[in-house]
Amino acid sequence: MRMADPLVQTVLSAIAEVKHVPPEEVDLDASLADLGLDSLDTVTMLFELETRLDIAIPDEAAKSVRTVRDVVDGVRRLVESSPPQAATSAS
Amino acid sequence: MTGPRRVAITGLGAVCAIGRNAGETWAAMVEGRCGIGRIESVDVSGIRFQNGAEARGFDAAAHFDPQQLDFLDRFAQLALVAAREALADSGLRLTPELAERTAVYTGSCLGGQSTEDAGFADLYRKGRSSMHPLSVPRVMANAGASHISMELGLTGPACTFSTACSSANHAIGHAFWLVRAGHADLALTGGSEAPFSYAHLKAWEAMRVVSPDTCRPFSADRRGLVLGEGAGMLVLEPFDTAVARGARIYAELAGFGMSADAHHLTQPSSAGAARAMRLALEDAGLAVEQVGYVNAHGTGTRANDPSETRAIRDVFGPCADRVAVSSTKSMHGHALGAAGALEAVATTLALHHGTVPPTANFTSADPECDLDVVPNRARVLRTEAALSNSFAFGGLNAVLAFRARAGA
Incomplete structure (x- = not known):
């Protein structure tokens, strides 16, 4: 099920890249704090997602994420509401 | 000499x-x-x-x-x-x-x-x-x-x-x-x-x-x-x-304290900030009872202001409730490498004129920043000494201590 959702994969791999760990070590149900992401890691991870998915993540949305699932849900909303080429790159 | x-x-x-x-x-x-x-x-x-x-x-x-x-x-x-x-x-x-x-x-x-x-x-x-x-x-x-x-x-x-x-x-x-x-x-x-x-x-x-x-x-x-x-x-x-030479003396620069947080690139540590303030006071030979004003680093970020509040409480103890603390960045913005200089001018003139500048744009109190932050209006306040705080990304802290001319 994890494998079936490319957006989840993108988020997990962005987190993995920031923390320099294999993506399989990133648990979808973990909090960002549990994964060792501090504020600087979090903005770096969001930057990765903005670049890969061609989206813009507002500051307010960025501040509200606590868990990996929050990131997936928030990014999905942005991807679904963005112009077609952005949605394509995420699917 | x-x-x-x-x-x-x-x-x-x-x-x-x-x-x-x-x-x-x-x-x-x-x-x-x-x-x-x-x-x-x-x-x-x-x-x-x-x-x-x-x-x-x-x-x-x-x-x-x-x-x-x-x-x-x-x-x-x-x-x-x-x-x-x-x-x-x-x-x-x-x-x-x-x-x-x-x-x-x-x-x-x-x-x-x-x-x-x-x-x-x-x-x-x-x-x-x-x-x-x-x-x-x-x-x-x-x-x-x-x-x-x-x-x-x-x-x-x-x-x-x-x-x-x-x-x-x-x-x-x-x-x-x-x-x-x-x-x-x-x-x-x-x-x-x-x-x-x-x-x-x-x-x-x-x-x-x-x-x-x-x-x-x-x-x-x-x-x-x-x-x-x-x-x-x-x-x-x-x-x-x-x-x-009969110069006009605005105030004395009396002390300087530095420290490094050795903690995080962007998250401040109140311990490092407190140490720099203590060292500035010690260098100046000042006790917290003599300090009536602190020109805060006061960036207005979620992270700085509570951390700086904890540092001031740590250093001033019971005196923290009677020291005026304001951030002039609310008016001149965060001028990065010029910030401490503009704030040194503000602190010097605060002592010289017996008036402390306010924290502008203040709306409502944050329980984590429970100091007297001189909201929105300048205040007449004659005091013996003042501090001006600067805490940098990278955890490098520098605090200046000033003494009023009066009584010199």
Whole structure:
């Protein structure tokens, strides 16, 4: 099920890249704090997602994420509401 | 002479969003006037924040001829104008002997980054094949200090500190130690910054710490810092010399404390901040009971303000409830490497006039920032001593301690 959702994969791999760990070590149900992401890691991870998915993540949305699932849900909303080429790159 | 010399502040210069000189800047602070508005010098339509504290009243052409301007990035222009003002304000007449004993210590976080940004844009976007030959001397972070020394003929020790948001406090503190120890008989010291370029604003955007509206330090609904530009300069000289020549002494610079958090690149540590404040007090021979005002680092970010509050409570103990704490960044913005210099001017004049500037734009109290933050209105307050805090990204802290002239 994890494998079936490319957006989840993108988020997990962005987190993995920031923390320099294999993506399989990133648990979808973990909090960002549990994964060792501090504020600087979090903005770096969001930057990765903005670049890969061609989206813009507002500051307010960025501040509200606590868990990996929050990131997936928030990014999905942005991807679904963005112009077609952005949605394509995420699917 | 016995013991270290006392050091007097006898000249001030400032240029920023709320004033073209120290007098205008102080008048605006006393009114609680905020200099934050939509950024005009950069097209900010593609940036998540649109507001900054630009020194709009600064007219470079009124201060420099076109030939001079070729050599000067805006940050160096601001440094020179504030230095000229401070020296004139001191009433000093420089002799060749004194010029050789005069230090120029400046702070700048970014140097001539707008020159660099424009040069890179030409190279990468417009396909130019070369950079302007004056790029290197315009960009170097010591350009401010170098131009001050050259224009005024000051041939003593000169250098530049670049410690992000603490740059100016590190410069002023070291210049103070130099004069106090007798290694220099005069110092022109402060900082300058001109952070407005597209690429630099994009870099701040990515950090997600810039407020989309205004700067509300210590308020519950604060949304981040607002970048500012400007310069502040102080003339420091031995107290006895200043008295002997009948100089106006605004205040004494009495102590300097530094520390490193050794904690995190961007998250502040209250322990490191507290240590720098304690060291500044100790260096000045001051007890917390004597300190009535703290000019806070007070950036208005979620992280700084509670951490700084904890540090002040830690150092001041029960006295924390009776010390006035304000952030003038609410008015002149966060001028990075110039911040400590503008705040040193504010702190000096607060002691001189017996009035503390407010924290402007204050809306509602945050329980985590439960100090007397002098909300929105300046306050008449005669006090013996004051601190001015600067805490940089990278965890480098620098705190200055000032003593009022009264009773000297």
